[in-house]
Amino acid sequence: xxxxxxxxxxxxxxxxxxxxxxxxxxxxxxxxxxxxxxxxxxxxxxxxxxxxxxxxxxxxxxxxxxxxxxxxxxxxxxxxxxxxxxxxxxxxxxxxxxxxxxxxxxxxxxxxxxxxxxxxxxxxxxxxxxxxxxxxxxxxxxxxxxxxxxxxxxxxxxxxxxxxxxxxxxxxxxxxxxxxxxxxxxxxxxxxxxxxxxxxxxxxxxxxxxxxxxxxxxxxxxxxxxxxxxxxxxxxxxxxxxxxxxxxxxxxxxxxxxxxxxxxxxxxxxxxxxxxxxxxx
Numbered sequence: 001x002x003x004x005x006x007x008x009x010x011x012x013x014x015x016x017x018x019x020x021x022x023x024x025x026x027x028x029x030x031x032x033x034x035x036x037x038x039x040x041x042x043x044x045x046x047x048x049x050x051x052x053x054x055x056x057x058x059x060x061x062x063x064x065x066x067x068x069x070x071x072x073x074x075x076x077x078x079x080x081x082x083x084x085x086x087x088x089x090x091x092x093x094x095x096x097x098x099x100x101x102x103x104x105x106x107x108x109x110x111x112x113x114x115x116x117x118x119x120x121x122x123x124x125x126x127x128x129x130x131x132x133x134x135x136x137x138x139x140x141x142x143x144x145x146x147x148x149x150x151x152x153x154x155x156x157x158x159x160x161x162x163x164x165x166x167x168x169x170x171x172x173x174x175x176x177x178x179x180x181x182x183x184x185x186x187x188x189x190x191x192x193x194x195x196x197x198x199x200x201x202x203x204x205x206x207x208x209x210x211x212x213x214x215x216x217x218x219x220x221x222x223x224x225x226x227x228x229x230x231x232x233x234x235x236x237x238x239x240x241x242x243x244x245x246x247x248x249x250x251x252x253x254x255x256x257x258x259x260x261x262x263x264x265x266x267x268x269x270x271x272x273x274x275x276x277x278x279x280x281x
Contacts, residue, residue, distance in 0.1 A: 019095050027119045029104055031267060032221050036062065036121060038260035045230075047074065049249035052166035052231035054174040055256065056081060057222040059269045062121065062257040065192050065230065066217040070250035071210050071237035073194040074230050075144045075163035077171075077187055078107060078117050081225040084175075086113045090140040090188040099197070100136040102126045107190060107220070114273040117226065122219040125193070128211055134197035135208055138218060142196055142205060144189045145233065150243045159234075162243045163189065166231035174227070192218055192230075192252075194238055209239035224269050230254060 004010070039062060045055045049072070057063045065074060080086035089110040097105040102123045106116040125137045146164035151157060164186060172182035193212040198205060235242025236249045 021096060024096065025116070025270070027104065027106065027116070027221075028267070029121070031264060032119065032121050035221075035259035035263040036219075038263045039257035040260070041255055042258045043256045045254045047230050047232045047252040047254065049232050049236075049251055050161040050166065050234045050245070052163070052170035052229055053254070054170050055228045055230070055254050057220075057226040057228060057256050058258075059222050059225045060259065060264055060267065061222050062219060062259070063118075063222065063226075063228065064122075064217050064219040064253075064255045064257070066253040066255065067193065067212045067214050068251060068253045069214060070248065071193075071212050072250040072252055073210050073212070073233045073235065073238050074192040074252045075167065075189040075233055076192050077167055077189055077229040078109075079185070079227040079229070080109065080113075080117075081227040084185050084227065086110060087185070087187050088117060088190065089114070090143075090190065093190075094140040097140075099141045100139050101190070102138060106223075109224075110187075112273060112275070112277055114275075115270040116223040118220040118222055120218060121221050122217070124216040125211060125218070128195070130197075131195075133206070133208065134200060135195045135206070136197060137193060137195050137211065139191045139194055139196040140188075141198075142189070142191050142194065142207075144186075144191075144231075145235065145242045147243075159243050161234045161245075163231040163233050167229050170229055170231075174229075186229075189231075194233075196238075207235070207238040207242075210237040212237070228254065 047053045078088040093108045107118045109117045130136045144163040167186045168183045172179040236247035
């Protein structure tokens with residue numbers, strides 16, 4: 001292939017940040033921090049290996065996902081507990097915060113709502129940063145392991161414990177509906193504890209062994225009433241493969257905490273987007 005004479009000049013053009021976030025609403029981390037000091041545990045759910053479980057978090061409460069037995073990644077869906085069509089929007093979260101999220105960053109909801117659903121208040125892996133391979137932790141770039149891609153890449157192989165299927169089963173059980181009705185509500189995830197990036201030479205999505213260890217956790221503040229759905233990925237720590245029974249897998253613990261009454265004085269659940277939805281003439 002012939003390269004144009006100005007190829008290097010074109011490559012050298014400086015990038016421009018698509019969404020400058022200086023005007024993005026900033027969470028009151030000091031208020032959340034003070035509320036964290038008053039927390040009382042109100043419930044917990046253990047997510048078995050290669051399965052998913054749902055859980056509820058009222059607005060103004062906290063929830064924590066913890067590695068309890070061994071290195072394990074999880075795939076997290078969030079819905080508005082009162083309107084399941086409002087759900088986590090990984091693409092817009094990625095556009096606003098980057099490929100991976102950590103303390104002080106938020107999980108945003110889908111159109112037409114586009115508001116914070118949850119704010120990360122604590123992350124024991126925030127020391128990891130970006131490694132020499134370009135990898136980081138808690139990604140919003142991977143969609144979730146699913147049986148459709150598995151079947152495509154394995155020439156027809158069937159595997160039913162991919163995170164997509166796990167989330168589908170758990171949501172169907174929660175809703176009391178057939179899996180075919182629940183599946184369209186399953187959406188792209190926050191890959192909790194998963195260490196991922198893109199290769200520098202081919203631009204391919206990669207995973208590597210998660211740095212998570214028992215006792216590590218990521219904690220969130222629920223900005224609205226939430227229905228959570230978490231899958232303990234069949235890839236375990238995702239050091240070699242996913243969508244199989246070969247990897248060592250472990251449970252994940254979800255805990256919900258209530259702050260003391262009055263500890264969130266002045267906080268309000270965020271409203272939906274102010275866009276008028278007329279979409280022009």
